[in-house]
Amino acid sequence: MDTTSRAAAIESCESILRKEYQYNKEKEIWSTINKRIEGLLARTNELADVYVELRGSLGEDYRALKSFFDVLNLTVYSWNPGKIKDARQDREQLTDLNIRIVEAAKLLSDLISRRTEVQEISSFRSDTYYHVIDVVRDAAESNGLFSSHVEGKLENLTYQYDLKYWPSISEVVSAIGANAQAATTVARSPAASAATDARRPGLSDFLRAFEAALDENRVRRHGFIPNKFSVSNNSTASLINCALELEVDDLIDGSFVKRFRQRERERKVGQVKVD
Known part of the structure; x- marks a missing residue:
């Protein structure tokens, strides 16, 4: 590629970054992303070949090129190694x-049931909740919308149906425990799942999140990034090194990305066979 074309490729990519930076600055938003953009703009020499590749793949489609950098910046913001550790x-x-909720609900449900039994057979009582609606009413005491729109209707139902039609307070607590026991902790997004699925944390987590975010923004998912678009191993490594501002001892190369992608292909093939 001649010097003029190379310079044009660099300018087309860095122009997108500068516009994003300026927009964020004017709106006083995404200051953390702007610091990352400053870092990218300061490393033109290291990223020049990446920009040439991106211009060759996406240069005719401004929206796709912009979408790529949006995905990169947001993934770095949301799924950098520190954020992945927190996640x-x-x-x-x-x-x-x-x-712990399962255990606490079991204990609380048993205690409430026992309290009810004692009150029913003894000569004493305690001034405690009797009806589940009493609990709801007190819990919503500071909720004006509840008192304005819901409370009256619940009151009518309370008097319309006697206690046998309602769950007991201990049964409600048991249901909370059963719900917690049946709960499965799942990620809210493909990127979140990709970033935290591996047993051992590492830079592969970020790579997995980045590629998952790219997939979420492809044309088949109503995005702008072409379905068959991919970044070469070397360019991906350069992007990650610069975008994450990795220290010298932590830098990765194209072979790292190649091995990662090979493992991912094998893992997906294994999942298909299991299914």
């Missing part, structure tokens, strides 16, 4: 909380 911890915490 893994969130997943583990959510699973642990559901386990």
Whole structure:
């Protein structure tokens, strides 16, 4: 490629980054992404070959090229190694909380049931909830919309149907525990799933999230990135090194990306066979 064409490729890509930077600055948003964009714009020499490749693949379609950089910047923001570590911890915490809720609900349900039994057979009572609607009413005490639109209707139902038509408070608590016990912790997006599925954390997590985000923005999913578009191994490595601002000891190369993609192909083939 001659010097003029190379310069045009670099300009077409960096122009998109500069426009994104300026828009974010004017709107006073995405300051973290703007810092990443500054980093990319400062590393033109390292990314020049990447820009040439992108211009060759997507240069005729501005929306596709812009979409690519949007995906890159948002993935770096959302699924950089620090965010992935936090996401893994969130997943583990959510699973642990559901386990603890099951245990707490069982204990609380048993205690409420026992309290009801004691009150029914003894000469004493405690001034505690009797009807499940009492719980709902007190819980919604500070909710003006509830008191304005819902409370009156619930009151009518309370008096229209006696206690045998309603679940007991202990049964409601048991249902909360059963719900937590049956819960499965799942990711909200393909990128979240891709970034945290592996047993051991590493840069492959980011790569997996990036490629999942690209797939979510392809034409077949009503995006702008062509269905068959892909970035070469070397260019992908350069993008990740620069976008994540990796230290020298953490830098990856094209062979790292090649091995990752080979493993992903094998994993997907294995999933198809299992299905």
